[in-house]
Amino acid sequence: MVNEIMALLSDVYAILWVDLRLLKRQWLRTLATSLVNPLLYLVAFGYGLGRGISFEGYSYLEFVMPGIIALTAMTSSYNGASSKLHVDRLFYKCFDEYLMAPVSFVSIVIGKTLVGVIRGLISTLTILVVGYALAPEMMVSPLFLTAMVISCAVFACFGVLTALTVKSHQDMGTISTLVILPMTFLSGTFFSLNSLPTFVKTVLYVLPLTHSSLCLRASALGQPFPWPSLAVLTTYGLAFLVACLIILKKTSV
Amino acid sequence: MDEIVSTQKLTKVYGPIKAVQDLDLSVYRGEVFGFLGPNGAGKTTTIRILTTLTKPTSGRASVNGYDVVDEPSKVKNVIGVVQQHLSLDRDLTIRENMEFRARLHHLNSSERRHRINELLEYVDLTEYADRVIDSLSGGMKKRAAIVNALLHNPAVLFLDEPTVGLDAQARRRLWDLIRRLSNDGTTIFLTTHYIEEAETLCQRVGILHRGRLIALGKPSELRQELGQITVETLVNNRGTRYQYFRDKNAATQYVQNLPPEVKTIVIRESNLEDVFVELTGQKVDGE
Numbered sequence: 001m002v003n004e005i006m007a008l009l010s011d012v013y014a015i016l017w018v019d020l021r022l023l024k025r026q027w028l029r030t031l032a033t034s035l036v037n038p039l040l041y042l043v044a045f046g047y048g049l050g051r052g053i054s055f056e057g058y059s060y061l062e063f064v065m066p067g068i069i070a071l072t073a074m075t076s077s078y079n080g081a082s083s084k085l086h087v088d089r090l091f092y093k094c095f096d097e098y099l100m101a102p103v104s105f106v107s108i109v110i111g112k113t114l115v116g117v118i119r120g121l122i123s124t125l126t127i128l129v130v131g132y133a134l135a136p137e138m139m140v141s142p143l144f145l146t147a148m149v150i151s152c153a154v155f156a157c158f159g160v161l162t163a164l165t166v167k168s169h170q171d172m173g174t175i176s177t178l179v180i181l182p183m184t185f186l187s188g189t190f191f192s193l194n195s196l197p198t199f200v201k202t203v204l205y206v207l208p209l210t211h212s213s214l215c216l217r218a219s220a221l222g223q224p225f226p227w228p229s230l231a232v233l234t235t236y237g238l239a240f241l242v243a244c245l246i247i248l249k250k251t252s253v
Numbered sequence: 254m255d256e257i258v259s260t261q262k263l264t265k266v267y268g269p270i271k272a273v274q275d276l277d278l279s280v281y282r283g284e285v286f287g288f289l290g291p292n293g294a295g296k297t298t299t300i301r302i303l304t305t306l307t308k309p310t311s312g313r314a315s316v317n318g319y320d321v322v323d324e325p326s327k328v329k330n331v332i333g334v335v336q337q338h339l340s341l342d343r344d345l346t347i348r349e350n351m352e353f354r355a356r357l358h359h360l361n362s363s364e365r366r367h368r369i370n371e372l373l374e375y376v377d378l379t380e381y382a383d384r385v386i387d388s389l390s391g392g393m394k395k396r397a398a399i400v401n402a403l404l405h406n407p408a409v410l411f412l413d414e415p416t417v418g419l420d421a422q423a424r425r426r427l428w429d430l431i432r433r434l435s436n437d438g439t440t441i442f443l444t445t446h447y448i449e450e451a452e453t454l455c456q457r458v459g460i461l462h463r464g465r466l467i468a469l470g471k472p473s474e475l476r477q478e479l480g481q482i483t484v485e486t487l488v489n490n491r492g493t494r495y496q497y498f499r500d501k502n503a504a505t506q507y508v509q510n511l512p513p514e515v516k517t518i519v520i521r522e523s524n525l526e527d528v529f530v531e532l533t534g535q536k537v538d539g540e
Contacts, residue, residue: 010359011357013356014353014356014357015357017352017353017356018342018345018349018353021345021349022344022345088342092338092339092340092342092343093336093338093340094339094340094341094342096306096336096340097340097354097357098357099305099306100304100305100306100329100332100334101329101354101357101358102326102329102330102357102358102359103357
């Protein structure tokens with residue numbers, strides 16, 4: 001058992017190795033591109049629009065900060081995991097090299113997910129530092145950081161799943177526009193879901209990012225932690241992982 | 254002789270298309286085996302099945318005694334694969350690509366260093382080792398891909414159309430490398446649609462046409478079965494006809510007795526292209 005786990009970890013590291021190598025070479029570019037979006041949201045909604053508004057007893061900046069961190073976790077982890085993978089798979093076809101190597105599918109999926117997690121964490125931690133400077137009332141507890149890492153993992157794994165499933169570059173764009181973009185705005189990132197009609201609320205509660213926002217906001221504002229949301233998020237992550245494994249099994253031997 | 258690759262009634266169907274049909278094949282340890290056929294004949298599909306990338310629809314295939322469907326991880330340990338397209342990571346250097354590959358094959362750090370240097374030396378790429386793949390010439394990329402596939406000392410090396418897109422010089426250099434590998438004991442399974450490549454490199458060839466194996470043997474045997482000498486004639490300026498003869502005498506006799514409307518274009522030694530044309534009524538390059 002111990003040997004198997006060690007073998008799994010060593011394979012995961014082998015897979016991660018390539019991306020760490022690239023990240024080392026392109027870290028500045030990676031950081032700069034993934035920070036543009038959240039910084040724009042932060043400036044426009046948090047600092048510009050929201051400075052004078054108070055919301056549910058907090059300043060809007062305080063309220064929106066965890067939402068922006070949640071959406072940064074989503075977009076950078078998702079893109080971090082999916083963008084190179086889908087190009088390697090569809091255009092360069094070098095993903096076949098992984099499939100022909102004596103490593104398990106689990107280590108491939110975990111390795112590729114971790115690539116997204118690392119890229120996601122680099123952006124979220126940076127935004128967190130900026131946010132903390134702007135809104136020092138925010139509480140960054142271990143629970144907050146846990147929710148942040150889990151969010152990154154869930155969306156990175158979703159990125160791996162997408163990259164393994166799409167049939168073209170256009171498909172990637174379609175998923176981005178139809179799934180990622182609406183989630184960015186609708187998952188309680190910029191506003192509270194409490195004020196919405198029950199039906200809309202029910203629909204929005206299906207989205208994983210909603211649960212990221214709920215967990216991050218509750219812990220940042222010192223409210224009771226929504227454990228069921230963390231459970232939903234984790235379930236999503238496991239479901240994505242299993243889906244990735246099924247797809248790899250189906251396409252290869 | 255010791256079989257290293259073998260298939261029995263191997264079949265792969267994609268919807269209505271039978272990519273490979275009832276393929277029975279044996280490749281022997283130590284030989285260079287060539288799979289010859291036009292594009293779309295099923296060569297790549299066969300390689301994909303043998304290298305665990307695609308599941309067969311029916312039939313069996315094994316590499317080094319391991320079944321490709323039942324024991325894929327054992328198969329992965331004994332195969333080296335160079336695909337038709339470049340499958341190296343273009344953003345990394347040759348050395349980084351090799352380092353990555355060696356890690357996937359669980360070589361420890363001293364094994365990695367030793368093996369990478371040894372192989373780079375073997376293909377004269379040492380001075381380019383730290384260049385990013387995208388900055389290399391086509392021939393260098395191919396050589397890099399080949400040594401990348403050799404890191405774990407595979408029992409059999411699959412080369413899918415190794416010289417497509419290379420200039421004449423790079424192609425000859427690659428042939429030389431393939432011969433050296435073979436001399437050093439590596440079994441090589443290559444696919445090609447270049448007749449000359451199959452004739453000069455391969456001890457045995459299998460000719461594949463529309464998913465079926467239509468001929469199998471040594472190039473010399475296949476030529477002999479057809480007739481060593483080919484006579485090309487032109488009848489009333491309407492298309493070339495090919496006739497095959499046991500020897501030069503028989504060919505000369507035939508040419509001397511031709512009626513005047515038949516013009517002889519050429520008398521020459523038969524090649525595998527003739528074997529292919531005779532069996533399929535089609536040229537290997539698809540024309």
